[in-house]
Amino acid sequence: MYELNYDLWQEMIEDIASEYAPLFSIMHEAARELPLSRALIDDLLRTREREISTEPWQMWLQIDPIDDNIGGFRIYLMASEELDAIKELMLETAEDHGISQEEINAFEVEHGLDMLGDVFEVIRDRYEILPEIRGDNIIFSLVAFDSQDIDDSKGNDIFWSEEAYTN
Secondary structure: OOOOOHHHHHHHHHHHHHOOHHHHHHHHHHHHOOOOOHHHHHHHHHHOEEEEEOOOOEEEEEEEEOOOOOOOEEEEEEEEEEHHHHHHHHHHHHHHOOOOHHHHHHHHHHHOOOHHHHHHHHHHHHHOOEEEEEOOEEEEEEEEEEOHHHHHOOOOHHHHOOOOOOO
């Protein structure tokens, strides 16, 4: 039997996800401070993306239309990390806990687990960040603005004033 058990598995998953906490904190802060304006929204509707940072992580805004027949949209704050970086972090974390890659592979097969999938689940649940593999990268997405929220909160002056953005 392996030294690896479910409690240790969960501890390693938590350790890996928490390594990205500084990035997620920066993303949440940037989303809170995002200066939403008609000009920004118009620019994003035209270009679909706008880079906002390259150091230490590449970050950008992306707008996606919502198929709601009234021109709704979501603005995402996104960051990119190389897939190899998180895989290396997973190996280092396992080694720090005295677990080999072979033990991880066997544990995953035996229990129907996936370490990367479990890390992604913790990231979604704890940090409200949506991770997705695209090619050789992981894209972390945070909903920075959802136009459907306007309907829920008409107190937002920027959208309900005379200079408000309209479709």
